[in-house]
Amino acid sequence: MAPSNTSLETLTEKASYSIGQNIAKNFKSPDAPEISNDALVQGIRDALNDESELTEEEQATALQEFQTQLQKDRTEKQTQIAGVNKVAGQQYLNENKTKDGVIELESGLQYKVIKAGQGRSPKLTENVTVHYRGTLINGTEFDSSYKRNQPVSFPVNGVIKGWTEALQRMKPGDKWMLYIPSELAYGDAGAGALIEPGSTLIFETELISIDTK
Template sequence: MFSIANATSPAENKAAGEAFLAENGKKDNIVTTDSGLQYEVIEQGNGASPSATDNVTVHYKGTTIDGKVFDSSYDRGAPATFPLNRVIAGWTEGLQLMKEGAKYRFFIPAQLAYGERGAGRVIGPNSALIFDVELIKVQ
């Protein structure tokens, strides 16, 4: 298990994320794109695939690489709808690989997530992230 709980600097977060992704990318069920995004297909969909300029409705759960949940539409009890080109690059790229009804797990390197700035108190600078995403609808 890779832990960022004791990471005290952006450099440590980056090193932990890179080590996690290097190990994760060796698994048979993980696909790594040219950008470094990794994904696992949990369930295939059979509907439309979004383009970067579409709005999407999704259910999702976001965690740090050591499993701490920082956001979840499931916990809020309602899916989220947003323009796909207004989210982190890892989501914009990854969701375009999906079809409506699909469930994927994204392993997002820091540079495709919040980069050096981080986000909030839980996502530190240079943090890799994991998202379980269910694509419900493309508009």
């Protein structure tokens, strides 16, 4: 730990130091923009002293241009990641569809029946209750109602396209493995920290019931 020239004895000093730490941590995350530490510190110091090297108009322009550049960089990175994941996903699906029991639909959705139920299939506007486990093609689990020991209920038309299509073919008691290409999942946007842009998703999906009023 580098020595400090600032005393941290009083509550005010400790709180002030903690505020500075929190500000800095916002710029140390993987997605944080590159900034000039010296200029950042000078900006804080000048603001506290009611001074400024830039007019308010110059500051607004700089921040707007910086934000535009950040968005451009993020979009380019997102597109690059999506491209890599789509190639990997398509390779996985091409191999997967040759396996016993795997059926590929015209949309690109693949499924395999693990356990057969009975009854009718839910309609697009109906609510269903399901148990599920979601993984990436590398086996990483990103969500599981089984782990929470709590099935979930939702409208058939209120989820990703791959689920909506599959659920309208399933019957209560069915348990299917769903292999969902990115365009039927979260597309180039991804979702959360684990589902990157362009990710192909795998779901173990069990239709427990069609919920009727």
